Every structure is written in structure tokens, then in C-alpha cells.
Amino acid sequence: MNGPLVGLHGWQDNAGTFDTLAPYLPTNMAFLALDMPGHGLSSWLPEGMAYHSIDYVVPLRRLMEEYKWDTISLMAHSMGSINAFVFSALMPDKVDLYIGLDILKPLTRSADKIIDNYADRIEGVLKAERRMRDKTEPPCYEWDQLVERLHLGTDKSVLGGL
Structure with missing residues (x-):
């Protein structure tokens, strides 16, 4: 080394x-x-x-x-x-x-989804910035909705129905 x-x-x-x-x-x-x-x-x-x-x-x-x-x-x-x-x-x-210590490889996506994913992320960043700038309340969710959003947002790597 x-x-x-x-x-x-x-x-x-x-x-x-x-x-x-x-x-x-x-x-x-x-x-x-x-x-x-x-x-x-x-x-x-x-x-x-x-x-x-x-x-x-x-x-x-x-x-x-x-x-x-x-x-x-x-x-x-x-x-x-x-x-x-x-x-x-x-x-x-x-x-x-x-x-x-505890990861095998980065999350990968198929080439046909990369462009749409980045475009969605850019829009999400701008939406979050507008919310912070305008001091708009963030969305509010019920527990079951949060669990489902986590499940789907991690490409289903975190189990739903916790």
C-alpha cells in the first residue's frame, strides 16, 4: 500500500x-x-x-x-x-x-431506462428546490403509502408491507 x-x-x-x-x-x-x-x-x-x-x-x-x-x-x-x-x-x-465493507456493486439500470431516469431526477431536484425556496410544505403520506414508496423507490430491494 x-x-x-x-x-x-x-x-x-x-x-x-x-x-x-x-x-x-x-x-x-x-x-x-x-x-x-x-x-x-x-x-x-x-x-x-x-x-x-x-x-x-x-x-x-x-x-x-x-x-x-x-x-x-x-x-x-x-x-x-x-x-x-x-x-x-x-x-x-x-x-x-x-x-x-457491505456493498457488492453499484445499482445498474438498462440503457433504455437511463435517459428517462435522469430526466425524472432533474425534474425532481427542481421541484424540491422550488418547495424549499417557496417554503411550501412537503407532501404528507400515510404509513402504508410511505412503505410502498420506499419499496418501489428502491427497485423493490426493500420489502413492502413492513
């Missing part, structure tokens, strides 16, 4: 996710846990900026550029593991080691 070990947290989490693990890492190993914007207790991106997992790959490369690191090692959890997987796949020569 040549470069430092960089920790990437999961969705709705922050760099503190590694607080209990970091003391067990070798003392001669440089470790940096990053806060990814908009998740858990991390700062939000400015209005007008969208959140997409591919956008979390760029800060890793910027970090390497800033600190003049030729390579890094990645230890990642959940959403961070997806981002580390993508970074490793795109730039294998920049990664010494990848430790994915």
Missing part, C-alpha cells in the same frame, strides 16, 4: 462512521475519513447542485491532486463503497487497495 487509506461513509452517515474502527488501524498508516456532502451530519451542497453518486468520484481525484498522492487505498461502507467501486473501476491505476 503506497497511498493513504481514505474512508468513505454510507448514505445518511458521515465520516464519524469510522470513529470506532480507526483506532484499530496500524499506527503507521495514514487514514483520512471524508464527509460526503448532503448525507447524515455532513454539510449540504449549495442550492442548484444535484446529488448523484458519480459526482462523489470527482472529489477523490481532486483530493489526490491537492495532496499530490499518486495512489490511494479506499475503505468504504454502503453508498461510499459504491463510489469507491466506481472510482476503482474508472481509475484502477490510482487505487492500491479497495475494501468494500
Whole structure:
């Protein structure tokens, strides 16, 4: 391992996710846990900026550029593991080691659905921004509706009827 070990947290989490693990890492190993914007207790991106997992790959490369690191090692959890997987796949020569704690691969969609999915997400981002700007109350749902929205919104990976 040549470069430092960089920790990437999961969705709705922050760099503190590694607080209990970091003391067990070798003392001669440089470790940096990053806060990814908009998740858990991390700062939000400015209005007008969208959140997409591919956008979390760029800060890793910027970090390497800033600190003049030729390579890094990645230890990642959940959403961070997806981002580390993508970074490793795109730039294998920049990664010494990848430790994915609990994800196998990024969510993939068929090519014929990608364009429509992105178009829908852009409209959703704009709708949410208008609601925040106009201080409009967000939608309100009954429990069963929330469960169904979660079930469908995760491509049915979370069971409905909880």
C-alpha cells in the first residue's frame, strides 16, 4: 500500500462512521475519513447542485491532486463503497487497495431506462428546490403509502408491507 487509506461513509452517515474502527488501524498508516456532502451530519451542497453518486468520484481525484498522492487505498461502507467501486473501476491505476465493507456493486439500470431516469431526477431536484425556496410544505403520506414508496423507490430491494 503506497497511498493513504481514505474512508468513505454510507448514505445518511458521515465520516464519524469510522470513529470506532480507526483506532484499530496500524499506527503507521495514514487514514483520512471524508464527509460526503448532503448525507447524515455532513454539510449540504449549495442550492442548484444535484446529488448523484458519480459526482462523489470527482472529489477523490481532486483530493489526490491537492495532496499530490499518486495512489490511494479506499475503505468504504454502503453508498461510499459504491463510489469507491466506481472510482476503482474508472481509475484502477490510482487505487492500491479497495475494501468494500457491505456493498457488492453499484445499482445498474438498462440503457433504455437511463435517459428517462435522469430526466425524472432533474425534474425532481427542481421541484424540491422550488418547495424549499417557496417554503411550501412537503407532501404528507400515510404509513402504508410511505412503505410502498420506499419499496418501489428502491427497485423493490426493500420489502413492502413492513
